[in-house]
Amino acid sequence: MKKPLPDVRQNTWEFLRDPMIAPTGFREYDARWQYPEAINLPGMTALGFGLGTQMRRRGVDPVIAVGNDYRDYSVAIKYALIVGLMKAGIHVKDIGPALSPMAYFAQFHLDVPAVAMVTASHNPNGWTGVKMGFERPLTHGPDEMAELRDIVLNGDFDAHDGGKHEIVDGVREAYIDDLVGDFKMSRKLKVVCATGNGTAAAFGPEVLERIGVEVVPSHCDLDYTFPHYNPNPEAMLMLHDMSDSVKASGADLALGFDGDGDRCGVVDDEGEEIFADKVGVIMAKDLGKIFPNATFVADVKSTGLYAADPELLATGAKTDYWKTGHSHMKRRVHALGALAGFEKSGHYFLAEPIGRGYDCGMRVAVEVCKMLDRNPDMKMSDMRKALPKTWSTPTMSPYAADTEKYDILDRLVAKLVAKHEAGDTMACRAIKDVVTVNGARVILDNGSWGLVRASSNTPNLVVVIESAQSEDEMRAIFAEIDAVIRTEPSVGEYDQTI
Numbered sequence: 001m002k003k004p005l006p007d008v009r010q011n012t013w014e015f016l017r018d019p020m021i022a023p024t025g026f027r028e029y030d031a032r033w034q035y036p037e038a039i040n041l042p043g044m045t046a047l048g049f050g051l052g053t054q055m056r057r058r059g060v061d062p063v064i065a066v067g068n069d070y071r072d073y074s075v076a077i078k079y080a081l082i083v084g085l086m087k088a089g090i091h092v093k094d095i096g097p098a099l100s101p102m103a104y105f106a107q108f109h110l111d112v113p114a115v116a117m118v119t120a121s122h123n124p125n126g127w128t129g130v131k132m133g134f135e136r137p138l139t140h141g142p143d144e145m146a147e148l149r150d151i152v153l154n155g156d157f158d159a160h161d162g163g164k165h166e167i168v169d170g171v172r173e174a175y176i177d178d179l180v181g182d183f184k185m186s187r188k189l190k191v192v193c194a195t196g197n198g199t200a201a202a203f204g205p206e207v208l209e210r211i212g213v214e215v216v217p218s219h220c221d222l223d224y225t226f227p228h229y230n231p232n233p234e235a236m237l238m239l240h241d242m243s244d245s246v247k248a249s250g251a252d253l254a255l256g257f258d259g260d261g262d263r264c265g266v267v268d269d270e271g272e273e274i275f276a277d278k279v280g281v282i283m284a285k286d287l288g289k290i291f292p293n294a295t296f297v298a299d300v301k302s303t304g305l306y307a308a309d310p311e312l313l314a315t316g317a318k319t320d321y322w323k324t325g326h327s328h329m330k331r332r333v334h335a336l337g338a339l340a341g342f343e344k345s346g347h348y349f350l351a352e353p354i355g356r357g358y359d360c361g362m363r364v365a366v367e368v369c370k371m372l373d374r375n376p377d378m379k380m381s382d383m384r385k386a387l388p389k390t391w392s393t394p395t396m397s398p399y400a401a402d403t404e405k406y407d408i409l410d411r412l413v414a415k416l417v418a419k420h421e422a423g424d425t426m427a428c429r430a431i432k433d434v435v436t437v438n439g440a441r442v443i444l445d446n447g448s449w450g451l452v453r454a455s456s457n458t459p460n461l462v463v464v465i466e467s468a469q470s471e472d473e474m475r476a477i478f479a480e481i482d483a484v485i486r487t488e489p490s491v492g493e494y495d496q497t498i
Contacts, residue, residue, distance in 0.1 A: 052088025
């Protein structure tokens, strides 16, 4: 197979013949492109050929589970990927339309080492990509992605005979059975199930009904045009819609899922959006009573309450703050033997004996319902109000080109570290520390903080602020962080702001 070309030029002879792949699509922990502007179908075949080559060189048993999300172009992309895998002599077990966590589940259910899930995740239509791994329950991290990128872009493929394509039925049903188990609610619970017409529509209502929940469906008809909003439970548009549904139906809470079902968002009975990092603290407090002295992992975008909530600390829990990103978090949970990991974006990583360590929005939905069942005298709003009060922003994403964002971030981190070293203040408070494990998390002397990092998936920076004191302080921290960001003229506008 030819070495892929970096320029994807549509409506040319070469576009229909030669593999074309924009190098920027190889991200920290998955692959993601705009299709067909940045990758064509022969390019996706090259990606599959490269993944199969990588599996064989690493001595991985040449069998892989492959699925696709519910977008009209995902099936074509999946089959192009499968052709490449078969060229490397890989036995492909095709599980059909799926959620990403269903594909991860298939690794265990079918007892295969590897997985490749064709999905654009929460990105809008026009994007595609692949989440992949061959060390269950882990997915590719930066080292594996760099190795795969070099194999593919250099055309360094190893062809093997014996490739096979097998359609495997029944994985969806087995996945739902595994989620439900023998659990049944003992209290009445009315839940808005919001899927944004994405893949989770084929799973969420059934899962919740089977555990004994009264379901209020919200945009649960499969429709790959996403006529209401892009399914992303971190976006305020979806959260506000979930809130409206709770208020209109009198539901006890709303649970919302992203395009490939590995994330879950929560709105309480009062229609208040609870950002996922706060939901994580609520869950950790409950789980800490069942599993004392547990270790949890939180990403650097998450609330400081993991290190400050007195009820959580009373269980003996310890929390490790780590790099944002589903692959980074899975690996850290696995490495520390943590009970769970929580990410502000809505990825939750529930390990044994609760889950298998991968991110699954459906598993989180079931566990939130179980938590409410264990606490029959409490509403979701009661659990929210029991947390110490903080003021936090949504995740804000100013534009920064993929080819520039990491260089921009390096300069911003250096400027923020310099402010700390110079003894400068922020929002009239002393800077206690600047944590640089993933961007720069500027921590003030009262526990308030502001973060800037680079998005691993899209051409953006990521900004999050939390104040332990007031909304005014939150806004003041944002203003000072943003002032540093604005020293970089190529950074664009925010997708949303406070």
